[in-house]
Amino acid sequence: MFKNKKFARYSIIFMILGVIYMFFYSGLQNDHINILQPYLKSTYGWTDLQITNPVTYGSIVVIVFYLLCGTAFVKFGVRKFMVPCMIVLGLACIGLALAGDNYIVYAISLFVVRVLVVPLQMGGFMLCANWFIKYRGRVMGVITAGSPLFSVVGINVLTRLANSVGIRSSYIVIGIIICLIAVLTAVFMKDKPEDAGLYPDGSDTPPVSEGAEESEDVTFKEIITDKRAWQLIISYGILQFVINAMMAYMAVRYISLSTENDIPNLFVSKAIVYLSIGAILGIPMSYVLGWIDDKLGSMKASLILNILFLFAVVPLAIMPKGGNTVLMLIWAFGVACMTGGLPTMHPCVTSYVYGRKKYQAANRWIMTIQAIPFAFSVAYMAAMNQIGKLTEAYYGLLILLAISFITILTMLKIPDANEADRDYIKENKTSSYQA
Numbered sequence: 001m002f003k004n005k006k007f008a009r010y011s012i013i014f015m016i017l018g019v020i021y022m023f024f025y026s027g028l029q030n031d032h033i034n035i036l037q038p039y040l041k042s043t044y045g046w047t048d049l050q051i052t053n054p055v056t057y058g059s060i061v062v063i064v065f066y067l068l069c070g071t072a073f074v075k076f077g078v079r080k081f082m083v084p085c086m087i088v089l090g091l092a093c094i095g096l097a098l099a100g101d102n103y104i105v106y107a108i109s110l111f112v113v114r115v116l117v118v119p120l121q122m123g124g125f126m127l128c129a130n131w132f133i134k135y136r137g138r139v140m141g142v143i144t145a146g147s148p149l150f151s152v153v154g155i156n157v158l159t160r161l162a163n164s165v166g167i168r169s170s171y172i173v174i175g176i177i178i179c180l181i182a183v184l185t186a187v188f189m190k191d192k193p194e195d196a197g198l199y200p201d202g203s204d205t206p207p208v209s210e211g212a213e214e215s216e217d218v219t220f221k222e223i224i225t226d227k228r229a230w231q232l233i234i235s236y237g238i239l240q241f242v243i244n245a246m247m248a249y250m251a252v253r254y255i256s257l258s259t260e261n262d263i264p265n266l267f268v269s270k271a272i273v274y275l276s277i278g279a280i281l282g283i284p285m286s287y288v289l290g291w292i293d294d295k296l297g298s299m300k301a302s303l304i305l306n307i308l309f310l311f312a313v314v315p316l317a318i319m320p321k322g323g324n325t326v327l328m329l330i331w332a333f334g335v336a337c338m339t340g341g342l343p344t345m346h347p348c349v350t351s352y353v354y355g356r357k358k359y360q361a362a363n364r365w366i367m368t369i370q371a372i373p374f375a376f377s378v379a380y381m382a383a384m385n386q387i388g389k390l391t392e393a394y395y396g397l398l399i400l401l402a403i404s405f406i407t408i409l410t411m412l413k414i415p416d417a418n419e420a421d422r423d424y425i426k427e428n429k430t431s432s433y434q435a
Contacts, residue, residue, distance in 0.1 A: 002202070003202060004198070004202035004204075006196070006197075006198060007193065007198050007201075007202035008202065010131070010189070010190065010193070010196060010198070011131070011139070011202070013188050013189065014127060014128070014131065014139075014143075014189060015139060015142050015143055017124075017181065017184065017185060017188075017189065018124045018127070018128065018139075018142070018143025018144075018146070019142065019143050019145060019146040019149070020146060020181055021120045021121070021123065021124040021143065021146065021181075022120070022121070022124060022143055022144050022145075022146030022147045022343055023146035023147070023149055023150050023154060024117070024120060024146075024150070024174070024177075024178060024181075025117045025120040025121045025124075025146075025147070025343075026146065026147035026148075026150045026154075026247075026339055026343070027150035027154045027155075027158075028089075028093070028113050028114075028117045028174075029114065029117045029244070029247075030055060030114075030244055030247050030248040030378060031150055031154065031155060031247050031248075031250075032154075032155075032158065033051070033052065033055065033248050033378075034155060034247075034248075034250055034251035034252075034267075035155065035158050035159055035162055035167075035251075036051065036167070037051050037052070037251065037252060038251060038255065038265075038267075039162065039167060040106075043101075044101050046103070047386075048252075048382045048385060048386060049379075049382055049386070050103070052248070052378050052379070052382050053107070054106070054107040054108075054110040054111040054114065055110060055111075055114050055248070055378050056375065056376065056378055056379045056382075057111055058110070058111045058112075058113075058114030058115045059114060059371070059374060059375035059376070059377075059378070060375045061111075061115055062114065062115055062118055062371050062374075062375065063368060063371040063372050063375055064368070065115055065118055066118060066122070066364060066367040066368040066371050067364050067365065067368040069081065069085075069118050069119055069122050069364070070122060070360055070361075070363055070364020070365075070367065070368075071364055073122065073123070073126055073360050073364075074216070074217075074360050074361055074364070077191045078123050078126050078127055078130075078189075078191045079123075079185060079186055079189060079190075079191060081119065081123075082119045082120075082123035082182075082185065083182045083183075083185055083186045084182075085116050085119040086116075086119065086120065086178055086179070086181065086182035086185070087178075087179050087182050088112065088116055089112070089113060089116040089117065089119075089120075089178055090174075090175040090176065090177075090178035090179035090182070091175060091179075092109045092110075092112035092113045092116065092175075093109075093113060093171045093172075093174045093175035093178060094171065094172055094175035094176075095108065095109030095112070096109040096110060096113065096167075096171045097167065097168040097169070097170070097171035097172045097175070098168065100168075121343070122360075122363070122367070124143060125140075125343075125346070125347035125363070126347075126359070126360045126363075127189065127191070128140050128143065128347065129347055129351050129356055129359040129360070130191060130192045130193070130200070130356065131192070131193050131200060131201075132200055132201055133200045133201055133207055133209075133356055133418050133421045133422065134200075134201045134203075134294070134421055134422060134423055135201055135294065136290075136293070136294065136348060136351060137289070137290035137291060137292070137293030137294035137298075137301070137344070137348050138287060138290045138291055138294055139290070140290050140293075140343075140344045140347060140348055141286045141287035141288070141289060141290025141291065141293075141340075141344050142286075142287060142290070143343075144286050144290075144340055144341075144342075144343035144344040145283050145286040145287065145340055147286075147339040147340055147342075147343050148279050148282060148283050148286065148335070148336040148337075148339040148340040149279070149283065150339075153279075155272065155275070156272055156275075156276065158170055159268070159272065161173070200356065200421075201421075207356065207418065207420075207421045208420050208421060209355070209417065209418040209419065209420040209421045210355065210356065210357055210418070216357045216358060216361055217358075217361050218354065218358050218361040218362040218365065220365055223362065223365040223366065223369075228353050228411070228414055229353075229362070229365070229366060231407055231408075231410060231411045231414075232349065232350060232353060232366055232411075233366055233369050233370055234403070234404070234407045235302070235306075235404045235407040235408045235411070236302075236342075236345075236346050236349065236370065236404075237369070237370035237373060237374065238400045238401065238403060238404035238407075239305070239306065239309065239342055239346075239401075239404055240342065240346075240370055240374050240377075241373050241374050241377045241400065242309060242313065242377075242397050242400060242401060243309075243338055243339065243342055244374060244377040244378060245377040245378065245380060245381045245393070245397060246312055246313065246316075246335070246338070246397070247335075247339065248377070248378045248381060249378075249381040249382075249385065249390070249393075250267075250271075250335070251267045251271075252381075252385060252390070253316055253319075253390060254266045254267035254270075254271045254323070255267055256385075256390060257319055257320070257321050257322065257323060258321075258322075259321055259322045261322070262322065266322065266323055270323050270328065271323070271328065271332075274328040274329055274331070274332040275332045275335065275336075276332075277329060277332055278329060278331070278332020278333040278334070278335060278336050279332065279335075279336040281333050281336065282332070282333045282334070282335070282336025282337045282340065283336055283340055285308065285336065285337040285340055285341055286337075286340030286341060286343075286344050289301050289304065289305060289340075289341045289344050289345060290344050290348070292304065293344070293345065293348045293352075294422065294423060295423065297352065297416060298345065298348050298349040298351075298352035298353075298416070299349070299352075299408065299411050299412050299414065300412075301345055301348070301349075302345055302349055302408045302411075303405070303408050303409070305337075305341045305342065305345050306401060306404055306405045306408060307405075308334060308337040308338060308341055309334070309338050309401050310334070310398070310401065311330050311331070311333055311334025311337060311338075312331055312334030312335045312337070312338045313334070313394055313397050313398055313401065314330075314334075314398070315327040315328065315330050315331035315334065316331060316394050317391065317394035317395055317397075317398065319331070347359070347363070350362060350363050350366060351417070351418070352414075352416050352417065352418075353414060353417060354417055355417030355418050356417075356418060358417075380393065380396075381393055384396075
């Protein structure tokens with residue numbers, strides 16, 4: 001894709017911006033609650049549910065917002081909707097900074113932040129699906145490395161900033177950065193390579209797997225009557241539920257496992273260190289899964305991703321008081337793989353099933369339906385924590401992962417809509433699917 005210098009410039013700009021999109025999407029969706037929750041609880045005496053309720057309400061609104069966002073992208077284009085949303089998101093982060101002990105300002109700001117991170121994710125995914133077919137998995141693997149980066153670098157930096165200059169200054173800086181990224185997106189990106197006189201992957205010709213007259217629309221009726229859609233909704237809906245629950249209560253879990261020897265608590269004294277080590281090992285898995293997607297297909301890569309989730313969930317389910325070196329290292333590796341792998345594979349597998357042209361039209365419905373159980377993932381963890389059953393909550397997540405694994409197994413024979421433009425490794429066989 002770098003043979004075409006003009007395409008290469010756009011590709012490099014997109015990959016840099018894409019990493020930043022996913023960095024802040026992952027961080028501001030729920031990860032930053034790991035910093036806010038202990039701070040707000042100790043400073044203002046707010047309960048778990050008081051702190052997380054704006055996220056839960058925002059997640060409920062996101063059910064509809066996924067549909068609105070996806071429809072706006074299809075109708076108006078990515079940048080025309082994404083850029084204004086990013087500016088408002090930046091202002092909402094500044095609102096969190098200025099809220100102090102005013103719960104109403106805090107709740108409104110956190111609610112807006114939770115809702116408006118969605119265009120960061122969906123916009124980055126759609127831009128990647130529009131610009132890349134042959135290299136889609138690998139490019140997605142690059143940009144989604146931004147997610148585990150926040151789990152390690154972002155949380156660590158935010159913790160240090162909060163301890164040195166305070167929560168207010170930290171969120172003001174975040175807000176300003178997001179507004180600047182919005183401006184860069186408006187100036188330097190195009191929605192599709194065709195808008196810049198190019199073709200996907202820097203090719204000299206249009207994709208052979210796409211018909212010139214092919215419809216780009218996918219109706220709600222088509223989705224709910226399509227077995228493939230429900231397989232996607234169930235399998236990846238579960239993976240989204242699990243990752244959201246895991247990341248939102250990462251710090252709370254380790255604080256609950258702290259002993260008198262852990263000062264100020266196990267999360268600060270040990271877990272962040274192991275998370276950093278794990279990220280060094282796990283961040284490349286974002287790219288590795290993308291490479292597997294490009295070479296072996298999205299379904300096999302999805303099975304691997306599902307297994308990698310176990311490395312994050314199992315250690316926290318069986319973790320003893322005071323932590324355990326081996327389990328914490330495995331957990332950290334699993335978190336990095338989970339946060340980098342899921343954002344890589346969700347758009348890849350949807351593009352695999354529906355193709356580049358129909359990706360966003362189908363994705364808006366799929367993500368809307370998936371958002372219904374997703375909206376209650378944090379509330380699930382909060383409720384289990386309040387009744388003293390946080391350990392049991394992780395065993396519940398393991399049951400869900402077993403269901404998602406079985407569902408993905410049933411998807412292995414689904415053909416790739418753009419297979420004629422992909423670089424699959426084939427041993428003495430040719431594709432049975434025609435463009």
